[in-house]
Amino acid sequence: MPQRLASVHTAIAKRLEGVVDSPRREAQLLLMAYLNKDQLYVITHQETLIDDTDPTLIAWIEKRSRNVPLEYLTQQVSFYSHTFYIDEGALIPRPETEHLIDEVLSRVDHTQTMTVVEVGTGSGIISIILALHLPHARFIAVDISPPALAVARRNIHAFGLSDRIELREGDLLSCVSESIDLLVSNPPYIANDFPLDSNLAYEPQNALFGGDVGDEIIRRLLDEALRRAIALFVCEMGYDQRTKVQEYLKPFAVQSLEFYQDLASFDRGFTLRIAR
């Protein structure tokens, strides 16, 4: 029997108690996504009747009560004011990665012809947003994970960028022999034994963990950037990895190394310039 939206909201919130931090808010977000309506609609249509036996709604509530991220249920994620397809094959883009985009865009000439390589493209969001802003750049987007590349391919196609962003499967830069003007990456950088929240269990683990210490992939990328004398390398990192990056680069004569912060003022990444 159809139920009032208010009752369904309360019932979902109850299922989410002890699973998520804000059960009522999370229940509201689930209903907004399910009904394809905004928050105002949910607040002002409390008496509207909805079918709480709908299999999709039941499946979503069941999965959400196991803390599966909402984005994997809706298969949609917002990033940099755009909507992207997402599924369990790729990491859900994080808001802090928008700083990486801003960092790149503030440092390159938008009219320049250049070859940009992204390592660990996941859903493809970084290359796609950069391609929208850098119309003369050509992109090679690499990932080691075929399921992630499938998500990226779908997004790149949806944005009409298949002719400008080439996807390659490989380990870091092993599949890129071209000269690189700009290297960009949001690599896995969490230590293997770091205890993660339960919702992160549903995301690809090779997108999160960077090795026993955490910065192993970042160090391998630094090696590559130095070896190939890549003029500009912009990389996201963990809030506590600044000293490790500085120490690692100490023996090398780099042109500049600068760190950028996220909205909470935590170190979130770096920009490395290497003289050619």
Ligand SMILES: C[S@@+](CC[C@H](N)C(=O)[O-])C[C@H]1O[C@@H](n2cnc3c(N)ncnc32)[C@H](O)[C@@H]1O
């Ligand atoms: C933190 S996720 C970033 C995904 C996406 N760029 C984003 O910012 O949302 C890291 C990505 O690196 C990929 N990856 C992990 N190890 C890799 C390696 N050795 N070579 C290439 N890609 C790798 C993972 O599959 C994952 O898609």
